[in-house]
Amino acid sequence: MRVGLLGAGRIGNVHAQAISSHPESELAAVSDAFETNAQALAKSYGCEVRSSDEIIVDSSIDAVLIATSTDTHSDLIEAAAAAGKAVLCEKPVDLSLERASACLGNVGDKASGIMIGFNRRFDPSFGALKAAIDAGEIGKAELLSITSFDPAPPPVEYIKVSGGLFRDMMIHDFDMANFIMGEAPVSVSAVGTSVVDPAIGAAGDVDTAAVTLIYADGRLAVIKNSRRAVYGYDQRVEVLGSEGLLQAQNVLENTLVKSTTAGVNSAKPTYFFLERYMPAYKAEWAAFVNAVQGKTDMPVNLHDGVAALAMAEAATRSAQSGQPIAMADILKTSGRGEAA
Structure with a gap:
């Protein structure tokens, strides 16, 4: 090809x-x-x-x-x-x-x-978590928690053209929530502040945010984002189900664990997104090739992309207004009129 x-x-x-x-x-x-x-x-x-x-x-x-x-x-x-x-x-x-x-x-x-x-759909750990949910290993998934912290904020000049944290950074997590839960939520509530760098707030954005997603059947998802985690690139997913708990933990710089009378210590998470996700980018491309060759359906299509952007729009409006935003209202104003 x-x-x-x-x-x-x-x-x-x-x-x-x-x-x-x-x-x-x-x-x-x-x-x-x-x-x-x-x-x-x-x-x-x-x-x-x-x-x-x-x-x-x-x-x-x-x-x-x-x-x-x-x-x-x-x-x-x-x-x-x-x-x-x-x-x-x-x-x-x-x-x-x-x-x-x-x-x-x-x-x-x-x-x-x-x-x-x-690309995060193709991360081996997140993929294993999704497969375990689909196999019913923890019963019905009821509460999803996604943690996504960058090690340091980008330049403010980038922030000014990024579209904001919800569209630029958290959009990955919105798609991950849709991927894991199998559908889009009905309501989005968001709060955001600028505590990492006042210049980010002055540019009209936030650098620290939390979002709650509510699904039609009562399931919940919570997403936490920060532009600064001094210890590394923190990427974790946890799902509580009716019959157990699944966790996809961070990828560490190495697997060495030191245990002494002083305590137990291990390495930090990898610091940069390429270290964390390069295998996912390669798996993503392989999945695309397979789909183009007709071996599978396209695993993340344009409908999925617009669905995640709609959630980012809802979160942006919620953070600005202080009110929950119904996804049905977002879809109506976008001209779509229906959920993905």
């Missing part, structure tokens, strides 16, 4: 590694708004530098991976789908729920064949 990569920044380089390491895909061309980025990546992987438009219309390229700035995602998804390309697009679909919903409508029946890059 010949692949065009749109975007040669940090995440583009991650995807280039996954594409090139897969035995059934070849990185054929790359584009980027900054040609020096594209040239550097092309040199590393032996591919051509071309414009995004050229890549999309090239009939010899089978698939495109979109890793450009978020404000270009919907346009590129629509153009690639119209050209008959298989598409994997980084999250989120757009910063605007209305634009993302329009994209969903514009691609029509091709939406189920467009994959959105929620």
Whole structure:
């Protein structure tokens, strides 16, 4: 499968590694708004530098991976789908729920064949937890807890264009909640503050947040995010069920545990997201290849991407208003009118 990569920044380089390491895909061309980025990546992987438009219309390229700035995602998804390309697009679909919903409508029946890059679904530990729930190992899942703390906040200049913590950071956790619970919630309640860096608050965002999701049958999910955890990249999931508890713990820098009279000590969590999730990115790409080859359905499609963005929109409104937000109201105002 010949692949065009749109975007040669940090995440583009991650995807280039996954594409090139897969035995059934070849990185054929790359584009980027900054040609020096594209040239550097092309040199590393032996591919051509071309414009995004050229890549999309090239009939010899089978698939495109979109890793450009978020404000270009919907346009590129629509153009690639119209050209008959298989598409994997980084999250989120757009910063605007209305634009993302329009994209969903514009691609029509091709939406189920467009994959959105929620790589955490492909983390081995989270995948094992989901499989155990589906197998009924703890009965009915009743209470989900997701912890997602970054080791340090990004630059404030990034914060200003990110769309906010709920759309930029917690959107991964919204998708994880949908993945684990098997459906979207009916209500979202959020609180957020800026206690890590006052400049983040001055930029109109929050850096510390908690969200409660309520499901139609009474199940609950709680998501906690922080832009600062000085000990490392903290990524944990816990599910309490009617017959037991499942926990997916952090990946540590090493497995050494020292036990003495002074106490028991182990290593810290890995510090950077690439250390934690590079296996997930490779598994994500392998799943995409399988789906394009018709071996499976697309595991995370455009409908899923819009559903997570709708939850981010609900959380943003809830944090601003101090009130719970019904998902039905969000979907009505976005023009969708129904849950995913």
